């Protein structure tokens with residue numbers, strides 16, 4: 001049976017713009033050749049919605065300094081090692097929260113996060129702790145979630161709901177962006 005994430009659908013056109021930005025940002029800046037994920041934190045102001053934080057999945061800067069083989073082949077071989085990646089890579093959601101606080105000097109509390117995919121279990125904890133109140137994903141991306149992630153993402157979804165975080169997934173094509181997910185290049 002196909003995996004059906006328990007997330008409410010939205011077709012509100014406003015979400016397309018920010019999801020597209022998250023895809024474009026990830027495609028440009030993630031250093032993982034297999035899966036590029038981007039997250040954005042958006043704040044509502046009197047003049048409309050503005051982005052106050054971006055993040056992509058990436059090699060932590062502390063690793064850049066400690067790995068023996070810093071050549072692009074060396075980094076590539078690390079990134080194709082799934083176990084290393086699961087334990088080491090810095091996830092987009094965490095990076096976006098950090099950017100919001102440390103670079104933009106903004107508070108992620110009460111804000112919306114756009115993240116085309118679904119957070120893993122530990123990013124869900126970070127999102128809850130940061131006080132994000134709404135999380136918007138993209139259905140066509142979420143449905144690509146490999147089976148090995150289902151347990152973690154199901155747990156994350158339940159946890160976020162328990163904390164009353166509004167979870168939505170936009171259903172429809174985004175257009176104007178490329179994405180790389182699980183080794184596949186596709187147009188969301």
Ligand SMILES: [Zn+2]
Pocket residue numbers: 091092093119120121122123124
């Ligand atoms: Zn994560």
